[in-house]
Amino acid sequence: MQPFQGNNTDAHSVDLATFFVRGSAYGIDLLKIQEINKLLALTPVPGAPSYVRGILNLRGRIITVIDLGYKLGLPETRLNARGRNIIVRSGGEHIGLLVEQIGEVIRISIDDVEAPPSNMNGIQGDFFHGVIKTADLLIGILDMELVLE
Numbered sequence: 001m002q003p004f005q006g007n008n009t010d011a012h013s014v015d016l017a018t019f020f021v022r023g024s025a026y027g028i029d030l031l032k033i034q035e036i037n038k039l040l041a042l043t044p045v046p047g048a049p050s051y052v053r054g055i056l057n058l059r060g061r062i063i064t065v066i067d068l069g070y071k072l073g074l075p076e077t078r079l080n081a082r083g084r085n086i087i088v089r090s091g092g093e094h095i096g097l098l099v100e101q102i103g104e105v106i107r108i109s110i111d112d113v114e115a116p117p118s119n120m121n122g123i124q125g126d127f128f129h130g131v132i133k134t135a136d137l138l139i140g141i142l143d144m145e146l147v148l149e
Contacts, residue, residue: 012110016132018103018139019086021069021077025137028144030105034087034094039079053098056085063087065096071147072127090148106139108132113141 016027017036042054042065051071056063065085069077077083077098085096116128129141 013107014110015105015107016139016141017086017105018137019084019099020101020103021072021099022074025103025139026068026099027103027106027132027139027141028086028088032088032144034089036102037085037087037096039083039085039098056096058087058094061094063094063096065098066148068097068099068147088144088148090144095148106134116140 015030017030017033018025018027020026037058040056040058042056044054045052045064051066053065053067056065063085067077069075078100079098080100082101084099084102086099086102087094087096089095113130113132116126116130127140127142127147129143132139132141
């Protein structure tokens with residue numbers, strides 16, 4: 001696994017969009033996000049993998065929405081009024097990540113990113129670039145390519 005590197009022009013820092021799934025904080029490079037939407041009606045997809053919650057039509061574009069908690073090996077993501085779809089682009093396709101709540105955008109120094117633990121809150125460390133500690137949170141920095149593989 002390569003060390004975490006952001007896509008910002010500043011080679012020493014990266015902006016992370018943070019969010020919560022099953023009570024734990026996670027982050028992804030802000031530049032990987034296309035948009036964030038409120039939960040919209042999903043159309044089920046018969047025969048799809050269990051982590052696929054459905055598809056939605058977003059301004060004429062079909063988006064596959066996955067349950068990020070379930071994909072990470074956790075129980076299903078709890079749907080509530082604060083839930084959101086984070087739309088990312090991967091492999092030429094737009095994917096919606098169902099999360100329970102959006103956090104803040106934080107700028108982190110790449111030098112402060114620590115190696116991922118072998119297991120973080122029941123999730124295999126392979127899904128992470130690393131972790132960052134803030135005053136009140138331990139944020140797992142997700143490797144979206146591995147999560148969406």
